[in-house]
Amino acid sequence: MMKQQYIWSFLLIVLTSITACKKDNYSPPSSKLTGRIVYQGTAIDVEYGQVPFQLYQYGFGKTGAMESTFAPDGSFSASLFDGTYKFIIPNGQGPFQWKQTPSGAPDSVTIQVQGNKTIDIDVTPYFMIRSPQFTTGNAQVNTTFKIEQIITGAAAREVEQVSLYINKTVFVSGVDNIAKSEVDGKDIANRNNVKLSVNIPALVPAQNYIFARIGLKIVGVEDRIFSPVMKLSLQ
């Protein structure tokens, strides 16, 4: 009698341990989705933490987006479960045009995730900053670059302002800078030869390098488009 009870309990424990943990333990998402926002293969540089994207996966409980932001070099990454996702950039975000549905909602890109995947997301920027050159000397950072207008016609927008930012770290933007110089769009005579220079303030603590970046503000668009961050050595 006693022995039989033991056997039953033993069997019950074994049964529980075999079956139960399957249901409520997921393995973490293991597929990595990485990519960049590009225009004709060139990555679009943006400000750190300012341009968001949203991923939706259908079939799981409540509707809501997984939201994250692009890195300064235009790249993004997300750890996901395998499945079908929809990728959008919300309206009014980013220094570029994102396709819209006829009703005005942002159109989505469908992404199939099966294991790691890399994807380039095509967008159409209003402008591109082309061939930026940086030089240092006389406690100054100088730059020359071209501004190429991409979107023309009815949707075209003007340049509001172009800024040269410098900072001690790789985070270089209107918020993160130690010095900047700016020129208004209407004061730019030749878009094929724009020059800016900025004085380097005292670096505390001292360092023999500095990071520089050009940011272009478009009229009526919140986010700036940037050039790649450049590390410059100081002598």
Place this chain on the structure above:
Amino acid sequence: MKKLLSLICIGLITATACNDRAFLDVQPRSILDNDQAFSEPNQVLSILADLYNRQLDISTLKDWVTFADFSESFPSENGRVEIVQRNSWGFGAWGTWDYGYVRDLNLFIERATAAKALTDVQKTRFLAEARFLRAAYYFEMAKRMGGVPLILQSLVYELGSDPGKLQYPRSKEAEIYDFVIKEAEAIKNDLPADVNQKSRATKAAALAMEARAALYAGSIARYGVNTPQVSLPGEEVGIPAAKANGYYTQALTAAREIINGNAGSYALYMKKNELSENFANIFIDKANNPESIFVEDFKLKSGKVHNFTVVNQPRYGAEEEEGGRINPSLNLLLAFEKLDNTFAPLSITDGGGQPVFYNQQIDIFAGRDARLAGTIMLPGSIFRERAVDIWAGYQLADGSILTGDDRGAQKKLPGTNTNVQVVGFDGPVPGKEFTAQTGFYLRKYLDPAPGAGSRGTNSELPFIRYRYAEVLLNAAEAAFELGQKDVAASYMNQVRARAGLINPLNAADITFDRIVHERRVELAFEGHIFYDMKRWRLAHIVWDGNKLSTSDLLTNLGKAAKRSTQPYGLWAYKLYNPASPNNGKWLYKIVLPQAVTGANRFQLGNYYSFIDDNIRANNPKIVRQPNQ
């Protein structure tokens, strides 16, 4: 035998016990049913009091941090400096979605309407008050969220029925403002026109709310064209420009009803000869204050008190070893005009870059708008009959600074052997919380009453939601937008004269910049700047995320679109140079408090707060906010 006895007993019990149904039907002693709750006016009033208590304000004396943002001040508490270290606000900031409160208001209205025990007179007032609160909350939601579902009756879900019929889409933003205006018009004559009734809704409170709501709607219609991205195709956000004049006209009409005395004898507070003291007294004087229209009241020893004075009083000599949290910024200080109606930075250095010396600390601020000293506690000014001790150290003959790292620290001056105090007991000490890290403390809403600065007593000063000066400024702005500049000037000059600016502005002087500036200085620390900047669509320009340079700070004073992303300070130093005629005099330096590392950045997606994913999952008819 025993068995028989038990059987008889049981039989007896069954036969008798359940006979009396009333015996088991006991009314609960802690819960009132609807009829009981609405059986008696005082009972109804206490239900209404709860609804009054749940009103929502963007700034409240119950939480000092709600006043501290937007670079108008520096938060001098180490746990809160995040306000000046972040670079942006989350999209969810300032959101509200309290449909529980809306439901309670709707239920109150339904039950009070059905109540049999109330007389018609009582019922009329209670219903008007509840409708006032409901309109006020919808107004608050519209300011933060834009158009929201307009639910005006209690909704009931019947088990098994289709929940879809409880899912309401968002109304147009204009429809919410229209509702607020319409309700105010409908109830205003049901409310008492009594100037001494402050904490319950009155005719003037309804009209003041109407004027403000119409003004907000008008300016969103007019200035929304500057931010075409901040709109939705269904107009849940954004108001068509064509509606602007209609709203401004309504705002002017409603404000004029108060100004003309139709709602009671309200007037600007004018009881003290010293104008700064008079201005500070608007917020201190509870009895017979003709200026305040609608307040959140507090009462000592009642449980409803606030600690605003405890946490913001000058730390030195305070009743509690606490205080000094809100340090108004130099940005705000520079917005106060000189008495000749011009803007000028403070005279800190002369033409040659040499410091200007002052005999008294307070002298540098002389000849300015009286509201300055009524709003900001300046170094050398008096609170509770004690001078605040704010100075940053000694400047020595060679230009170096001698200072200490604690409040009232002592050191030896060069060439002497005795320790002397080298920094004020109220600071500023860099990074030391509760000292005046901008060089200023707050005066507005600080209660000088004995005990108000101690935790065990606290303060009973009311928070003024609507006051007469704002009504005048609302009227002035509406008139200006309607092209009636002379009318605008006459209203604005009344407010300015009370502040000592007795040279009247002419109609030609009234510009948009003037309107913006007047509201900023008159209504500082009253919960207006955020909503004002939003409705004028200036928020993303004023708080654009760029660091504020000293030249940004000192130029374009009085301009509406002036950048203000970081709170600056002004520190006083005493000159120690026995050889100089200026020995012992005061000089000033502009500083950015060292904790300020971020710059406020108001994104277009901040104009309307994020609607939570849970809300949208439960009701797919709710559309997302723009730019989010």
